[in-house]
Every structure is written in C-alpha cells, then in structure tokens.
Amino acid sequence: MKRMIIFDIDGTLMDSNWVHVEKWQQAFEQFGVIIDPLDILAQIGRSSDDILHQFLTPDQLKKIGEKIRRTYRLNYSHQIREIKEFPGVKELFLELKKRGKIIVLASSARKKAIQHYIDLLDVSDLIDGFTSTSEVKAGKPAPDIFQVALRKVGGQSQEAVVVGDSVWDMRAAVRAGIDPIGVLSGGIPASLLRKGGAKEVYRDITELYKKLNNSLITGN
DSSP: OOSEEEEOOBTTTBSOHHHHHHHHHHHHHHTTOOOOHHHHHTTBTBOHHHHHHHHSOHHHIIIIIHHHHHHHHHHHHHHGGGOOBOTTHHHHHHHHHHTTOEEEEEOSSOHHHHHHHHHHHTOTTTOSEEEOGGGOSSOTTSSHHHHHHHHHHTOOGGGEEEEESSHHHHHHHHHTTOEEEEEGGGSOOHHHHHHHTOSEEESSHHHHHHTGGGSTTTTO
C-alpha cells in the first residue's frame, strides 16, 4: 500500500498535451524549423531546454533557441485558459484524501501555470504540495522533480507512487526508486509506458478511480 501519490499534470490531469505540441510546432516553424507533431508529442513532459536540444543543432541553439522558447511560452500563455481538466480528477483526489493519502503535484511547468491548474481543478485544499521546473536542476527523465516532491512531504520512495502519461514520467520515477503508474490520456501508447517502467496502465484518471481498490495505490 502506498501512502503518497505524486501526480504529473500535463496529459495526466489536464488535457493540454496537444496544445503544447501545437505551440511548440508554431514556435519552431516561425524560425524555419519544421518538425512532425508526433515527434514533439513524444518529448512533452521534458523541460524546454531538453526539447530545444532534441530538435536544434548547436548552432541553431545559439542563434534561435531562446527566441523559440520565448515564442512558445508567449503562445502557450495565450491559450492556457482554454485548457480543460480531464474528468474525475477531483473525485479521485477526494477519495485519496478519505483514505489518508498524501497528494503532491510534480510538473515540468512553471509555478504560475501550475497554480492556474490547481485553481482550475479546485484541489488546493486536497494537495499537500507541488513542485515546478524552477526547483530542479535537471528535467525528466532525471529523478530530480520526484525527489523534490518526496522531500517536501517527508516521504520515502518505497511508500510513493507516480501517476503520469509520458515515458519521461515513468523513467524519472524509476530512477527515483518510485513505482510508476501510466495513463493513456496524454497520447503515448501503453507499450511505451510499460517499456519505460510502468507497473500498471489505465486509460485515464477516471479508470484509475474506478479501479482504485485493485490498484498499486491501495495494494489490494
């Protein structure tokens, strides 16, 4: 049985992955870099530094990297209020709190965006903390963000589980010594999530809520 649940946000709690993809694609194309949207989707969940390094040459990074980042962030900020939460998030959080679980959000997003999501989800009184990209030296798949989450609530890796939608979530959790659970709502296939280390895979948060009693979280 796990007493601490760490949730990724984008693609897990919020239906935001394709907005990220669209805004990255537009930013790259504005500076003459053409990238397949599915290739961008595969990188969502990583830091902006890692995404830029994935698609740009060293020379491009030096010349246009920061311009692309700023363009992406500006475009995304204009769209963020249109992003909706996935069904079942608050219901799941309420049930977890009834069972005495500790809930922490861990995201590669900036603090302002995370606070917006918390307000939209209406879960500020249900979570025990959150971590943002500014609090870590390295983004996923480095374990930093989940290690920070553990430290914030005095948790140990063996008593925690990570719920996320990306391969990067799965790999980062494994590196932190935490069991990961995958959800398909971010668009990444179950086979890749399991290859990344997922112990269980659910369609979305709603399915996890319905099957909570037989999940890794409860240990039943």
